[in-house]
Amino acid sequence: MHDGSGRIAVQNLSKQFGAVNAVQNLSFTVEPGSVTGFLGPNGAGKTTTLRMLLGLVTPTNGTATINGRPHDQLGNPARVVGSVLENEGFHPGRTARNHLRVYSAAIGMPDQRVDEVLGLVGLSSAADRKAGGFSLGMRQRLALATALLGNPQVLVLDEPTNGLDPEGILWLRNFLRAYAREGRTVLVSSHLLNEVEQTIDQVVIISQGMTRYNGSLDQLRKSNQSRVLVQSADANGLVAALQEAGITQVSPMPDGRVAVSGATVQQIGDISAKASIAVYGMQEETADLERMFFQLTQGQYSAPPPGFQQQGPPPGYQGPPPGYQGPPPGYQGPPPGYAPQNTPPPGFAPPQQFQQQGQPPQQQQYQQAPPQQQAQQQGQNEGWGGQG
Numbered sequence: 001m002h003d004g005s006g007r008i009a010v011q012n013l014s015k016q017f018g019a020v021n022a023v024q025n026l027s028f029t030v031e032p033g034s035v036t037g038f039l040g041p042n043g044a045g046k047t048t049t050l051r052m053l054l055g056l057v058t059p060t061n062g063t064a065t066i067n068g069r070p071h072d073q074l075g076n077p078a079r080v081v082g083s084v085l086e087n088e089g090f091h092p093g094r095t096a097r098n099h100l101r102v103y104s105a106a107i108g109m110p111d112q113r114v115d116e117v118l119g120l121v122g123l124s125s126a127a128d129r130k131a132g133g134f135s136l137g138m139r140q141r142l143a144l145a146t147a148l149l150g151n152p153q154v155l156v157l158d159e160p161t162n163g164l165d166p167e168g169i170l171w172l173r174n175f176l177r178a179y180a181r182e183g184r185t186v187l188v189s190s191h192l193l194n195e196v197e198q199t200i201d202q203v204v205i206i207s208q209g210m211t212r213y214n215g216s217l218d219q220l221r222k223s224n225q226s227r228v229l230v231q232s233a234d235a236n237g238l239v240a241a242l243q244e245a246g247i248t249q250v251s252p253m254p255d256g257r258v259a260v261s262g263a264t265v266q267q268i269g270d271i272s273a274k275a276s277i278a279v280y281g282m283q284e285e286t287a288d289l290e291r292m293f294f295q296l297t298q299g300q301y302s303a304p305p306p307g308f309q310q311q312g313p314p315p316g317y318q319g320p321p322p323g324y325q326g327p328p329p330g331y332q333g334p335p336p337g338y339a340p341q342n343t344p345p346p347g348f349a350p351p352q353q354f355q356q357q358g359q360p361p362q363q364q365q366y367q368q369a370p371p372q373q374q375a376q377q378q379g380q381n382e383g384w385g386g387q388g
């Protein structure tokens with residue numbers, strides 16, 4: 001039997017598809033009581049890892065367990081773990097209620113649970129509509145309702161914000177945080193840190209199939225990795241001089257400045273003086289979370305997000321706080337082959353979040369759960385438009 005701990009443990013997990021190393025020696029644990037973000041750029045190996053955890057793909061090496069057991073040894077797994085993976089299919093001619101009844105019967109839950117989960121995801125008023133006519137956001141909710149049927153201790157969601165409008169994202173955030181507060185385990189994958197940043201407390205960051213960071217989001221935020229922006233008489237000369245001195249995280253910026261990580265202002269000043277390059281100014285800049293995520297996963301982006309290099313420190317910024325002690329615990333170094341890239345190659349498509357900015361919110365297409373169903377949510381879900 002499983003140990004009932006709610007813990008997810010991934011140990012030395014690898015998956016090779018022919019020549020593709022989709023996941024390489026990945027290890028992390030996810031504890032109950034918090035929402036953990038499983039983050040990495042497109043193709044990092046998130047879906048493959050989750051599919052191994054859910055028994056849908058056989059690992060080449062290593063183990064992925066829930067409650068100390070692989071998925072196929074969980075007994076009635078739907079009562080332990082609920083999941084929503086990409087491309088969930090529904091019979092288009094079947095109503096939401098009937099779809100849920102089929103699944104509910106298959107895992108031995110009473111029909112009454114169907115109405116409960118419809119209420120939990122705010123689909124009660126659409127219960128008798130055919131799933132074929134549902135919007136993407138509604139299909140996401142129906143998939144979540146299906147995952148919740150077994151009242152599982154562990155919830156695993158792959159890119160759950162896809163297709164949700166801002167209101168839906170807020171609703172999902174409140175729902176997941178409340179679910180975790182009940183002592184359950186929630187693991188949510190995303191390639192967009194900013195979409196899950198306000199939802200998660202713990203984070204596992206992977207890139208190129210390997211773990212880059214595993215720890216609390218707060219710790220990552222507080223680590224204050226900084227860089228120095230240098231205005232000099234000769235940017236190329238300064239880059240060469242710094243690299244010769246063994247400082248490798250050096251990137252010329254479009255505005256003529258040079259961004260340097262892993263070196264102090266004094267070191268940079270000494271190196272430029274030795275190379276006889278005049279320095280007109282230096283600014284220390286603390287990394288924001290988005291930039292740290294980018295740094296941790298940089299090897300896999302084809303180019304930095306637009307504006308990435310241009311960001312300056314906020315007004316009033318006075319350098320890193322006293323006591324800065326380097327990268328956070330859990331940081332496992334830059335990806336192999338990391339090389340700063342400053343100019344997007346031809347055909348560069350910016351990450352999705354930048355394409356999405358400025359789009360009008362979609363019209364709300366279904367109704368807030370009635371009060372008695374909200375009550376069923378044990379105070380956890382504040383409903384549409386609820387406050388985070």
Ligand SMILES: Nc1ncnc2c1ncn2[C@@H]1O[C@H](COP(=O)(O)OP(=O)(O)OP(=O)(O)O)[C@@H](O)[C@H]1O
Pocket residue numbers: 017020021022023040041042043044045046047048049191
């Ligand atoms: N069935 C498969 N056969 C061959 N290669 C695969 C298969 N599934 C995944 N891959 C490859 O494994 C790598 C990791 O893919 P995966 O879908 O796990 O990444 P991901 O982090 O979930 O990406 P995304 O954010 O785009 O969903 C990719 O290079 C992908 O092309």
